[in-house]
Amino acid sequence: MTDVSPFAHASRHVRAVAFPHVLVLIDYRTGHVQCLLPKSAAHWQEAARSGRLTAMPPPLAAHLIRTGVLSPTQKHTPWDMPLSAPAPPASWGGAEHPAGLTRGTGPFSAEAAAALAATWSIKRSGNRKRAMNRLIVALRASSSTTRRPASPTEAAEAVQAVRRSACHAPVRTACLEESVAATLLLATRRLSVVWCHGIAADPVRLHAWVQTVDGASVAEPPSTLAYTPALTIGARHQHRL
Template sequence: MTDVPPFAQAPRHVRTVAYPHVLVLIDYRTGHVQCLLPKAAAHWQEAARSGRLTTMPPPLAAHLIRTGALSPTREPTPWGAPLPAPTPPASWGGAEHPAGLTRVVGPFSATAAAALATTWSITRVGRRKHAMNRLIKALEASSSATCRPASSTEASEAVLAVRRTAWHAPMRTACLEESAAATFLLATRRLSVVWCHGIAADPVRLHAWVQTVDGDLVAEPPSTRAYTPALTIGARHQHRL
């Protein structure tokens, strides 16, 4: 039998989202993602209510501790329930997204490259396993220095400027880098948006995007609403780790 401590808790940097068929765990210090099927998810939920690992199968408890999803404690310390997520509609393996090059001119076109370079530096300079944590800390810092919410037009101009610049960049630019760079770009003008990182299911997938402080999607297709935000940074939606 695997030896495990009797008590544990989920660290604050581990966020969970519960779908009817899977529980998704994201470690925002390492970026590690793992999924628990219904039986294992039920054990997680029971342990969350009591702070005790005595009812969890020892191999599962040992795995969760080894991967950092749980941390041993000296006494029972219950932790919060996962974020609930709706049953996902059938995706049939694909979704429609607008694509294509757009000519972007505006106040952010000249500085988008610098925002992208900043994002790449944050994620690539230092230990790779801590890249997500460094990016989140940088996003929190930039958000704290803003003075007013960006309008929908300002936010859209920033996102599109980053997107246009990324087409010609030599480095990987996916939704994580794009959304972070747009947030940094707006922060140079003391403008705030809400940076979001979320999960969708069937299949389980991650996405990062930007929205206004009023909750409007910025340069995103309506299908982004299928993602349940696990972490948001910015304005009054700030959820610090």
């Protein structure tokens, strides 16, 4: 570290979420997730306050620079402190959280199938490591075209239509693809929702879902409440990268 600037700044693509027992770093440019245990998490928070690499042990600082989480700078540039997340109830890693697993019933929707196809195309249209970033760019662009908030009924119908189409999809379709496709589907009707990507712990896990603009989760089980949103896109709730 002797040849590296003593200052650093966190990438604007990175979100840090602090649980009492672990600090999770999510890089929304690559989708890469890292976990820092309490001692390393304390070093991260001190570096965030000071903007100084010297607040971290050299091996930790070198690793975070190598993985693109931190970038050396020539001046003192503190960055945002982590988002605080509540301590999860003890589960010893065995709790079940069926977030986003509900499936709808009803007629086939060509619009929903097209939205899913668009989502898959965006994911696969370039460097695999940048797929998450491409989806975020598409979500942000679609959000800018909306004219009014979707009602709870309109939002739920879109999510369920996408899930019905996903049941017959020939490729992997999980919460990320479903939530993005539902958001894109509503945007084609000029209707806005809030796309959410969040994290829960014990064990550490990620989930993507849709909310109405007033913050109500759409077609989600109660277990989704265990997730702390790290990134939201849409309406006034958007956290920019």
